[in-house]
Amino acid sequence: MTDKQERQHQEDLQRLRGFRLLDDDFMTKCFEGETACMELVLRIVLEKPDLQVTDVRTQVFVENLLNRSVRLDILATDSEGRKINVEIQRADHGAGKRRARYNSAMMDVNLLPKGEDTDDLPETYVVFITENDVLGGGLPLHRISRYDHDMGTPFDDGTHIIYVNGAYRGSSPIGLLMHDFACTDPAEMHYNALADRVRFYKESKEGVAIMCKVMEEMREQSLQEGLEEGMKVGRKESAVETAKRMLADGHLSLEKIAEFTGLNLDEVEKLQTAENA
Structure with missing residues (x-):
């Protein structure tokens, strides 16, 4: 150990x-x-x-x-x-x-x-x-x-x-x-x-070992959930940056940008408003 x-x-x-x-x-x-x-x-x-x-x-x-x-x-x-x-x-x-x-x-x-x-x-x-x-x-x-x-x-x-x-x-x-x-x-x-x-x-030795294993599993689950949440956040941030570049390019409609990035239309419209402010 x-x-x-x-x-x-x-x-x-x-x-x-x-x-x-x-x-x-x-x-x-x-x-x-x-x-x-x-x-x-x-x-x-x-x-x-x-x-x-x-x-x-x-x-x-x-x-x-x-x-x-x-x-x-x-x-x-x-x-x-x-x-x-x-x-x-x-x-x-x-x-x-x-x-x-x-x-x-x-x-x-x-x-x-x-x-x-x-x-x-x-x-x-x-x-x-x-x-x-x-x-x-x-x-x-x-x-x-x-x-x-x-x-x-x-x-x-x-x-x-x-x-x-x-x-x-x-x-x-x-x-x-x-x-x-x-x-x-x-x-x-x-x-x-x-x-x-x-x-x-x-x-008891047996009971303590069981509980220590339970706590280890809880830590691993919490870590996995944290990694998955981090990946979701990373994907969202990447989609937002891609949408900003598409908006700056100006060749695609807001609907198409939403479709290609996976963002919803409201999010794309808010990004456009922020970019134009």
Whole structure:
């Protein structure tokens, strides 16, 4: 291992010590395939003490061929066939109400096979665990379901959205759970199932190696995305310079310049205005 690699490794170990379950990359790794941990969380959040989780998948890509696709942090299934999407969100702007609505809609689109009746749609939950009190009020939970205002009764279509206030503390199960989600030291966590999982990834040789590999992959992905973005910027700058030369030459129409450079017509017109100023 080179000196540079050793320094990077030590930085990764330091970063790992500061990870919490409120950090989505760490959380999804801790809950990957872990039905017991997911069961603990959902029994508390959904207030269903008998809930049994049968399947847990992380980083689930839900494709939309025509519009925006989504990647779900966690998608769990319980013994009743209910589908539960759990999202960790530290930034307030990423936990908007319409994002929760979109996640719910995308789950529905992919849950009903062709030929089956819509009455067969399973009950779904979208659970946002947010670092801050996004919806306000200091409440531990906000439970949202559709409502028939004229009848004064729940619409009861089987869709539910729940916001969990990660800043909430107290001696209740949800207060202790949010303490554990914000905790960096497994020795200070209340729930043994979560503490054991966090301890594995922070203190065992195997778990630390897995997390270091995850961080290396994240760096490589970030570098690749940066290179791709740089290439896009470079191509755009090249197209702009080519368009300026064509404008200066004066032999091509604005439409043709746009066609040849890949710029849109508005961009070419703005370049022409700037050149003539």
